[in-house]
Amino acid sequence: MTSQFILEANPENFNEIVLGNSMRGPVLVNYWSSTAAPCHMLWPRLESLVNEYAGRFLLINLNTDKHRAFAQNELGVRSVPTVQIYHQQKIVEVIHGAESEQSIRNLLSRHLPRASDSLLVESVKLYNENKVDKAIDELKTLQKNDPENPRIATSIVKLLYRESRFEDMEAYINGQSAVIKSSEEVITLLTHSKLQRAAQSAPDSEQLQRELQADSNNLDLRYMQLSVNVLNDQIMPALDQLLACIKLDAKYKDNLLSKTMVMLLNSSGLQADVVSQYRAKMIDALS
Numbered sequence: 001m002t003s004q005f006i007l008e009a010n011p012e013n014f015n016e017i018v019l020g021n022s023m024r025g026p027v028l029v030n031y032w033s034s035t036a037a038p039c040h041m042l043w044p045r046l047e048s049l050v051n052e053y054a055g056r057f058l059l060i061n062l063n064t065d066k067h068r069a070f071a072q073n074e075l076g077v078r079s080v081p082t083v084q085i086y087h088q089q090k091i092v093e094v095i096h097g098a099e100s101e102q103s104i105r106n107l108l109s110r111h112l113p114r115a116s117d118s119l120l121v122e123s124v125k126l127y128n129e130n131k132v133d134k135a136i137d138e139l140k141t142l143q144k145n146d147p148e149n150p151r152i153a154t155s156i157v158k159l160l161y162r163e164s165r166f167e168d169m170e171a172y173i174n175g176q177s178a179v180i181k182s183s184e185e186v187i188t189l190l191t192h193s194k195l196q197r198a199a200q201s202a203p204d205s206e207q208l209q210r211e212l213q214a215d216s217n218n219l220d221l222r223y224m225q226l227s228v229n230v231l232n233d234q235i236m237p238a239l240d241q242l243l244a245c246i247k248l249d250a251k252y253k254d255n256l257l258s259k260t261m262v263m264l265l266n267s268s269g270l271q272a273d274v275v276s277q278y279r280a281k282m283i284d285a286l287s
Contacts, residue, residue: 005050009062011070018060022086026057026111028104031071031082033064038098039081045101046083049108056112087111106179109148116146120155127159135159153180157189166193191263194256198227219245219252226260235268239278246285258286 007017009029021027030046032039050059064071064080071077077084085093085107093107119142127135136159143152153176160169173181173190180186202208202224212221222245229238242261250258261282265275 003047003050003059005055005057006047006059006061009060010067011074014062014070017058018086019089021058022089025087025113026092026108027060027086028057028108029060029062029084029086031062031064031075031077031080031084033080035065036080042081042083042098045098045104048101049104053108053112057108085111110150110179110183114146114149114151116142116149116152120149120152124155124159132159132163150180150183154183154185157186161189161193164196166197169193187259188263188266191256191259194253195227195230195260198224199231202228217248219249219257223252223256230264235264235270239264243278243281243285246282250286258282 009017018027018029028046030042032043046059050057062071064077075084079096081096081098083093083095083099083104084091085095092111095104095107120139123135123138123142126138136156139152139156139159143149143156146152156172157169160166160172170190170193173186176186203211205228208221208225208228212218212225215221222241226238226241226245229235229241239261242257242264245252246257246261261278265278270278
């Protein structure tokens with residue numbers, strides 16, 4: 001079926017029709033092959049969603065039979081079907097395999113505009129006017145009225161983080177759905193919060209060193225130490241400490257160590273080759 005909301009991508013037009021259109025709304029890129037049966041299973045589900053949403057997102061198909069080198073070398077897609085959702089020129093979701101229509105709908109809902117978005121903007125304006133508590137209360141009310149809008153919860157988390165209300169932020173996240181808890185942005189802010197709280201609870205440097213000498217495998221103490229390193233912009237020592245801690249207990253506090261390491265590698269501004277080396281070391285430590 002032909003639709004104005006379904007386009008074909010190639011190496012020449014990819015930036016224009018994918019990245020350019022993603023500034024106006026979500027763009028779903030479907031990497032497919034005529035020889036892969038799961039691609040044929042996925043297609044009717046994608047077409048059904050295009051018809052249902054009628055322009056609220058674009059579906060872009062890229063044939064990997066024709067453009068395999070581009071998909072693999074430029075876009076990092078090595079298996080099909082793969083679906084990437086672009087928004088604001090960034091990949092915000094990735095789907096591997098022939099997911100159900102409902103699963104894809106749930107992912108799309110995170111990025112599609114909703115009527116409550118305009119009210120969300122008004123609530124954030126209150127925050128910018130230094131009416132912090134009123135802004136957060138209005139956002140919580142808005143969330144009750146539209147619990148399906150994940151941007152409301154994310155906004156509450158951001159405001160609590162900016163106010164350094166880390167305990168309140170963590171308590172709020174604990175009461176949210178799995179969708180909110182699994183959001184990359186929420187995980188990053190939560191990890192930042194745990195680093196901040198660990199550094200704040202750390203004893204002075206001399207006492208911390210004495211306690212570590214007496215109990216060198218105490219992960220609470222070691223996390224305090226590396227959190228202090230991070231706040232002092234000593235990223236490499238913190239990464240080395242994280243690797244050592246992962247080898248002791250990779251599942252410590254719900255995988256906090258690997259989450260912290262991923263966050264630091266994504267945000268610390270290290271050289272690309274250094275980041276690659278530490279990612280490889282982390283994979284080794286987790287295996």
